[in-house]
Amino acid sequence: MSSAAQPWLQIDETHDPALTSWVAAANDPATDFPVQNLPFGRFRTATNPAPRLGVAIGDQVLDLERAGLVEPGSDLNALMARGPALRRTLRLTLSRGLRAGSPKQADWAAALVPMAAAELLLPCRVGDYTDFYIGIHHATRVGRLFRPDNPLLPNYKWVPIGYHGRASSLIASGQGFRRPNGQSMPPGATEPRFGPCQRLDHELELGILIGSGNALGEPIPVDQAEDHVFGLTLFNDWSARDVQAWEYQPLGPFLSKNFASTLSPWVVTLEALAPFRQPFTRPEGDPAPLPYLDSKQQRASGAIDIGLEVHLQTAEMAGRGQAPARIARSNFASAAYWTIAQLVAHHTVGGCNLQPGDLFGSGTLSGPGEGEGGSMLELTEGGKRALELPGGETRTFLQDGDTVILKARCERAGARAIGFGECRGTVLPAPGMAISAV
Amino acid sequence: MSSAAQPWLQIDETHDPALTSWVAAANDPATDFPVQNLPFGRFRTATNPAPRLGVAIGDQVLDLERAGLVEPGSDLNALMARGPALRRTLRLTLSRGLRAGSPKQADWAAALVPMAAAELLLPCRVGDYTDFYIGIHHATRVGRLFRPDNPLLPNYKWVPIGYHGRASSLIASGQGFRRPNGQSMPPGATEPRFGPCQRLDHELELGILIGSGNALGEPIPVDQAEDHVFGLTLFNDWSARDVQAWEYQPLGPFLSKNFASTLSPWVVTLEALAPFRQPFTRPEGDPAPLPYLDSKQQRASGAIDIGLEVHLQTAEMAGRGQAPARIARSNFASAAYWTIAQLVAHHTVGGCNLQPGDLFGSGTLSGPGEGEGGSMLELTEGGKRALELPGGETRTFLQDGDTVILKARCERAGARAIGFGECRGTVLPAPGMAISAV
Structure with a gap:
């Protein structure tokens, strides 16, 4: 085409x-x-x-x-x-x-x-929200915490891994949300604990908003896939890591991800992103995508050069008027193992129907290097190495009052730079749980 | 209360x-x-x-x-x-x-x-759909296929396991749906195959439809949970087992479950089910639910006695006017490890908001015995033992033209028996995939 x-x-x-x-x-x-x-x-x-x-x-x-x-x-x-x-x-x-x-x-x-x-406000009504996992450096770094010798699972380079998320708890940038209560299994314990999440995290993602949909049972071929994409936003898929570790077997994340997810307000269209396209390549030696995911057009221009940043401002920093500190940066083009068109083609290949306003999260878009982790889990090696903040505070995971701000900007010689605005959320204390006497 | x-x-x-x-x-x-x-x-x-x-x-x-x-x-x-x-x-x-x-x-x-x-038609607009996994005999039997000595994972008796499903592909009873194409990894293969699903299955579930919702960040206590439930339907969560086995690590089922899910048309209200309530008990020696999931009222009357059946009619059977054959039966009260109220309390405990018309699938409701498996996976021991049908046909998994009909009925001395009608779906051939030359 x-x-x-x-x-x-x-x-x-x-x-x-x-x-x-x-x-x-x-x-x-x-x-x-x-x-x-x-x-x-x-x-x-x-x-x-x-x-x-x-x-x-x-x-x-x-x-x-x-x-x-x-x-x-x-x-x-x-x-x-x-x-x-x-x-x-x-x-x-x-x-x-x-x-x-x-x-x-x-x-x-x-x-x-x-x-x-x-x-x-939220830019549109989101009927269904799917979260992908296309950040290969994130998947590798998180996998390494669990399986040091074999961080990527065998399906990773064949299947654009994704799961269905919760649409009702999507919130607009600027809204606070309460730290979730939940079950977790502390190391060495024989019974789970219940209480406020102790390993609350952000995830640096892009949101992909669907334009026109498809009928149930009628897959969208990869070469027509971008025809169904409206544009991109920033997206923060807040995560309760302790809850996730305990609940996720065998059916995936559930309460650890559904208490709030923040979408930025401005949808940058595919047209606006045209000057920032670039070839999409896979590392030497990696398998070629199966035919339903492969396309000349995608190889020629399927990637988009979008610089990404995470900033953190604690309540103390805000109190003394200190600006948010940048804690990570990365780039969509180098972080993503699959293109947007491949996600659309994969999502619909079994016949699943997409509808206008449906949201795809990209998954956490981390770079491979130091300071390029798109989550606290990565930046602190699973909570083992505290992050130092200006003013002397440290963080392993997010504390109440912390504000996380995602930013994105496209800059390229010969083009006017454009940005995504910001995707901002603040952690509020967990609600008290009035458990009825039983 | x-x-x-x-x-x-x-x-x-x-x-x-x-x-x-x-x-x-x-x-x-x-x-x-x-x-x-x-x-x-x-x-x-x-x-x-x-x-x-x-x-x-x-x-x-x-x-x-x-x-x-x-x-x-x-x-x-x-x-x-x-x-x-x-x-x-x-x-x-x-x-x-x-x-x-x-x-x-x-x-x-x-x-x-x-x-x-x-x-x-579909009885309501479903904003979000969550599928649970509360059928303990199903979880045990399926777990045994993978882990003979340790079929249930350590979280099963503590966490009402669930995951988010796809709302857009919910279809009304009576609609056919196309067999999905997808990736799977055949035993011994080094690369995945792509093509029509070869292990297509049904799942015998109940659908739970939410009445009034809750605000984001405001959990529903277990003793108030039934106040938020409108009623029950039958639900068939069609599953592509070969796709599922390859794709589900580490984030759960995705394309294997999102190509179609069939909901029955009639919502039986909690009021209609009142005569069929019974005490909810856990097997001797199992842990007590954590306090946020425990309640006197639930122990007294949290279970509902609903008889369940699966019927199968192949295209050949239909062609010779042969009635559907019953291939399985079970009961909600004995199959479910958690009550409906516990599902509502768990779903919202981290703050997730429910909205009117949201759907919970119960998960497959199998009994422990022979002929009580709510899926082909169970009835055929993972495809190893073919099911014999009247007229001489056999099945391991579903073939094109097969119609699966779920039924449910409540019968109890002193009460007028009531039923759920039927939840019916027919497997249509997979669409041809016009993969563009690359």
Whole structure:
């Protein structure tokens, strides 16, 4: 399939690095939201509490209803269902209208809401959420904690490993969540303990949001898979490691993952990511993907160069006005063992149907090196080596009051840098459990 | 908590075994739907294709809109969200109106639709679906195939094991589904094969549908858990055993379970099941549940006596007009290691929020004996011993054209027997895979 049939891969006038916007802050080289990005989200304000669609531009949100671009009451799921052609048309309209000198400025200026005054919501309704495990350095490092000589299981290089997650407990960036209570089996104990999780962790992931779906029983071929992808977000799949270790045999993680998962508000479209595509290769000697997962197009441009960072701010740091500290960095292209298209093709190969707004988590995207672990489990070698924070505090796992912030940014010579904003969550104390006398 | 605060446990005039209905077929001793049952569902007809709510009575469906009992366009989720008090009031209204001699007969007779003329739909919108694994004889028998000396894992008697399932691929009883294609690793092979599943299986489960939900971060105590349960259905969690064996490490089943799961149309309420409650006990010597899972009320009446059956009809059998053959039977009360209330309490103990219409699968409900396995995996000892069918055919796993029918019925001295109707699904051939040349 040629790239002409894949409009999201084409570089067009919307990507021109010379473009500037009449929204001044969009021209700041440090902004995540220049006029070349144009990510979609949902927001509301104190004065207008109805959720509505918006596009991030600099430090502002363009209200798409107010700008006359969508019907009142539209949700992102409807736009997602329409597929890439409409999305690309809308991108072009937005790009032209937000450019410096656009005749739309007079109209659209009234449709801007300062992002600081907006409550950013979950971008869409997520029907089903699947979490993958495509970060090979994460899988290797975590596997090594359990099986030093044989960290990767035999299926890893053949099967894009994934499992179904809980959609109801997805929360928007900025929301706190309570540390979960749960069962765990302490080393050497003969009976499980019950109480607040003692090994609470974050996971640095990307969220992949599905655009148009497929009918039950009708797999999506890998070469058509990106046609069904709307865009990407940041995603933090909070994890209770002590609960997970005790509960996960034989059917996988359950309560250890379903108490909260944080999604960032802005969906960066495949079109915005076009300049950051690169060839997708497997390490020398690794098996070729089975035919249903293999494609020339994916080998040519299936990877996306997205720089990733994790920042941590403890309550003490916040109290003394100290900025969050960066505790890890990595990159999607080098962390991921499978492409997004391969995930879509695999998920549907048995006939499973995807629906607009469905979420895939990538799995933890760690790099191979020191300071590249996308979870505390990795950064502290399973809690054995404390992480030192500015100001003298240390952490093995997350404590109450800790805020974790994920960031992502695409930077490449010849392209305007774009970013994902942030995915932020704060750990609140576990609820007291009023266990009734029995 | 006294049973006065738990109206769904109370035996009242709606349970009187002497009650008869003006709908003649409801008085047939063999019907699943006497006036003492009154399960809720959703249906449509060729002449009125709008889905609407109904109640099964004998061989008829009472159209609740037409009978003036719900607003036009109502869905079951809204009724579920209202909780048990409203549900019980509606049951009483239905019972009085459908009884022999009711003055409602003249009005409501026009609201009857023959069940044979109705398309029975999924009863509600399922936001999230969780599959548990509480059938201890199933877990033991399946565990023995892998670990003969130590079939049950150490967490089994402490943790109600469960995992998140796929909601989008839930289908209504009567729908066929395509055999999935997928990866598996044949014994002795060094590379996985790809193709149609060769070990396709059914699973005899009950579905538990949630009524009112809970807020994120606010666990439901075990003694309040049944307050959040609407009712029960039959549930067949179709499984691709060869795919499962290859993919499930370390994060659990994924494609092996998400290609289709069949839910029966009629939701039997907790009120209808009140006469079939019994004490819930654990085998002598087993550990007591942790306090958050333990309750006097559950020990007194947490179990429900529901007889279960699996029937199989091959395409050949159907072709010669031969009735489905019963291949297994068991009972919910003796198969389940945990009560429904314990599942609700466990699912929410870490803060996970449930929503009206959420589905729990019980896990496969096998008995301990010969002919009591709720899956082909058990009935054929992992495919080693073929099952003989009437007419000379044999089966290890399911073949294309096979129809599996689950049934359930509650029978007890002093009570009118009630049933669940059937949960029926037919295996269709796998789709051809047009793998693009790479």
